Amino acid sequence: MQSPWQSLTLPAQFELTAEGITGPFNPDTASCLYTPLLHQQMLKVTGTDAMTFLQGQLSCDLRDVIREGSRLGAHCNIKGHMISLFRVIAQDEQCFWLRTHQGLAEKALAQLKKYIIFSKATASLDTQRCGIGFQGPGAAEVIRQFTGLSAEQIPETSSATCISGHWILCCISPGRYELWGEADELKPHLALLQSDSAHPMPLQQWLLGDIQAGIPDLRPETSEAFIPQMTNLQVFEGVSFRKGCYTGQEIVTRLQHRGQLKRPMYRVRVRCDERPLAGMSLHCDDKENVGQVVLAADTAETGVFELLAVILKERAEKDRVWLANHCPVEHLELPYTLDPRLFESKR
Structure with missing residues (x-):
């Protein structure tokens, strides 16, 4: 567990574990909810060639990252399957942070180091930086008090980012933020989170927000399982089709312009005894392994879970799809639409 959080006093119904806060969901009407992002970790890439190096490795366009502040971006293998999925954050052209799931951080770093040896850049784990997720209509004001940032510095649009002093603040979607700071800087400010203006939420409630926004992520069980478009990464401009070559680019681009996304x-939503795990298979009555769970999270209703899942389109939209023990999944809307041309045969 990251040491700053040991000084955080939580209400009796909540508990801080190595995975994050556990406890009951807070109402969505709460002004500001927060949770430590113990499931995530930062990598750092620095040096005069940092931007050039990452431009040749990641699926997103680093010029967009510089302009907007952050972007989702994948590091693929030569077959176009995502090894790692990052939120790529730019301080400048010589300093980038790559936020990823902590279970993939070591693998992600090793993959970057395979290619970085010919660049004037270095990659490392940033073990001192800790994250907090904030959401709700009052989140921006609490963040302002927490960090000392001005109201004008608080980003309001998705992917917009502010880096000021020791703080990295990313707007994930309107009203939802990730705040990252070094542990020594974070600890003195934690008392603010114990005031009436901010309320703890379980990590599962934060992850549910990601699922409801349709934001993909990878876990060790799904590393190298998906091509970026299979997780709708292009919706978030996490895949660039104009920037040129990067590892796996040929496969990714071929699917976009010559192939057919199947x-x-x-x-989706499912009722079952236990929360589904990333990587679990989905099935139909007459065909197994028609899909795979990307992410799953609890909801406020016991025994009901929401999932992001990659599913064979012809089965998802026509047949009954179920998890283990024949628990059927129910389709829910995503907050975005996919380009129908992705599903058209181009032959």
């Missing part, structure tokens, strides 16, 4: 990502 397995997109859906948002």
Whole structure:
């Protein structure tokens, strides 16, 4: 567990574990909810060649990252399958942070280091930086008090980012933020989170927000399982089709312009005894392994879970799809639409 959080006093119904806060969901009407992002970790790439190096490795366009502040971006293998999925954050052309799931951080770093040896850049784990997720209509004001940032510095649009002093603040979607700071800087400010203006939420409630926004992520069980478009990454401009070559680019671009996407990502709901795990298979009555769970999270209703899952399109939209023990999934809407041309045969 990251040491700053040991000084955080939580209400009796909540508990801080190595995975994050556990406890009951807070109402969505709460002004500001927060949770430590213990499931995530930062990598750091620095040096005069940092931008050039990452431009040749990641699926997103680093010029967009510089302009907007952050972007989702994948590091693929030569077959176009995502090894790692990052939120790529730019301080400048010589300093980038790559936020990823902590279970993939070591693998992600090793993959970057395979290619970085010919660049004037270095990649490392940033073990001192800790994250907090904030959401709600009052989140921006609490963040302002927490960091000392001005109201004008708080980003309001998705991917917009502010880096000021020791703080990295990313707007994930309107009203939802990730705040990252070094542990020594973070600890003195934690008392603010114990005031009436901010309320703890379980990590599962934060992850549910990601699922409802249709934001993909990878876990060790799904590393190298998906091509970027299978997780709808292009919706978030996490895939660039204009920037030129990067590892796996030929496969990714071929699917976009010559191929046909047969397995997109859906948002679904399921009732079952236990939360589904990333990487679990989905089935139909007459065909097994028609899909795979990307992410799953609890909801406020016991025994009901929401999922992001990559599913064979012809099965997802026509047949009954179920998880283990024949628990059927129910389709829910995503907050975006996919380009129908992705599903057209181009032959």
